[in-house]
Amino acid sequence: MKRVSVKIYGRVQGVFFRANTKERAEKLGVKGWVKNNPDGSVSAVFEGPDKSVDKIVDSCKHGHDYAEVTNIEVNEELYKGEFKDFKIIY
DSSP states (O other): EEEEEEEEEEEOOOSSSSHHHHHHHHHHHHEEEEEEOOOOOEEEEEEOHHHHHHHHHHHHHHHOOOOOOEEEEEEOOOOOOOOSEEEEEE
């Protein structure tokens, strides 16, 4: 099992990035959260099977639909198993 925190930069707000990330996470069995940041970036924490977490991180690198990702920071963390589902934090 794996846990990562990510911060995604670019045109990632106002383009359904969070909703698409939530949908993909649920399909992959990944738990955690995603939220918009005041600086225009998006942050997320993903927990789940290694391959599923790798897939969702990879999808964040490419963006969704109208998003344009310019940079992504990925930090692997100690797996905690603290989430029951995947949420959008408003």
